[in-house]
Amino acid sequence: MKLKNKIFLMVGLLVLLSGGLAACGKNKEESTKEAANPKEVRIGIIRVPNDKQVAIQQDFFKKYFDDKGIKTSFMFFDSGVAANQAFASGSIDFAEMGYTNGVVACATELPVELIWIHEVLGENEALVAQKELGATSVEDLRGKKIATPFSSTSHLSLLKALEEAKIEDDVTILDMETAEIVAAWERGDIDAAYTWEPTLSKIKETGDVLIDSRELAEKGYLTANIDLVHKDFSEKYPNLVRDYLLALNEAVELYKDNPEKAAQAAADALEITEEDALSQMKATEWLTLEEQVGDGYLGTSDNPGKFHDVFYDTAVFLKEQGSIKRVPDEKEVNRFISSKYVELALEK
Structure with missing residues (x-):
């Protein structure tokens, strides 16, 4: 090779090398910028005495986020529908809801992931009839008006209860938020309602429980409250999602070790009595990190658990009811x- 050609080759290599180093520097800078912690984590809550309420009151979230310079803010949602709207607008990072709204989120391709089962529902969700009806079974509601928040766990449970009683075509179902249910109940505008706490306790004062979600779970219709995370957040900050779950798990462990202390924390957060909080908490099943990835629930990344099947079956059911337009396939689920x-979190 001639000297002149060698010089041109060396110059070319230097140009390429310097360009590559500049690009690497740029990528490193962008990567560092992406990994930088957010100033705030925005968390959606519902008014139930569960692990999240305990974690908030016991400052478990602050334990994991404050030392990183991250503020935690909490926003109340009366329904999963409202929480999904917040996810769609990008105004929230985490939110809990009934898992049926998680099915809706999946079917409508919201950019979210299901990361936690808060509690498996039991006596804390139930179908209650006005006492004056004298109803003793679901069948006694034939021809009556029943309220429930649509696309919720209560909605699903109500429909399953009506199917079991073979009166699904013989009642009128009204879509109402929990606050609306109480007002309609007191006016006498509805004959029955399937709802959750604290609304449930209010209508039980003048009503009769006909069936609850624990009874339905025993018939194979498991329902649960779950937590979702926005993918914009989880893809940037997987370790913060891990820390979020560690905070929730501390609340679960506290409840299992000292239920009275956990109940007092939830009661303080919700401004209810410790007795009411503990009663509602005992009506559900709380899962530790280890239990979350058990075969009966989320399972592992390599071996999906039974909850995946429950999720898919619910999607089929909601499609039949017209609540969603399509059923996500098994891979999507x-x-x-x-x-x-x-x-x-289990590795930490």
């Missing part, structure tokens, strides 16, 4: 329900 953050 398995991508939507993510165990990897629980697995990260």
Whole structure:
């Protein structure tokens, strides 16, 4: 090779090398910028005495986020529908809801992931009839008006209860938020309602419980409250999602070790009595990190748990009811329900 050609080759290599180093520097800078912690984590809550309320009151979230310079803010949602709207607008990072709204989120391809089962529902959700009806069974509601928040766990449970009683075509179902249910109940505008706490306790004062979600779970219709995370957040900050779950798990462990202390924390957060909080908490089943990835629930990344099947079956059911336009396939469901953050938490 001639000297002149060698010089040109060396110059060319230097130009390429310097360009590559500049690009690497730029990528490193962008990567660092992406990994920088957010100033705030925005968390949606519902008014039930569960692990999240305990974690808030016991400052478990602050324990994991404050030392990183991250503020935690909490926003109340009366329904999963409202929480999904917040996810769609990008105004929230985490939110809890009944898992049926998680099915809706999956079916409508919201950019979220299911990362946690808060509690498996039991006596804390129930179908209650006005006492003056004298109803003793679901069948006695034939021809009556029943309220429930649509696309919620209560809605699903109500429809299953009506199917079991073979009166699904013989009642009028009204879509109402929980606050509306109480007002309609007191006016006598509705004959029955399927709802959750604290609304449930209010209508039980002048009503009769006909069936609850624990009874339906025993018939194979499991329902649960779950937590979703926005993918914009989880893809940037997987370790913060892990820390979020560690905070929730501390609340679960506290409840299992000292239920009275956990109940007092939830009661303080919700401004109810400790007795009411403990009663509602005992009506559900709380899961630790290890239990979350058990075969009966989320399962692992390699071996999806039974909850994936429950999720898919619910999607089929909601499609039949006209609540969603399409049923996500098995692969979509398995991508939507993510165990990897629980697995990260178990590694720490």
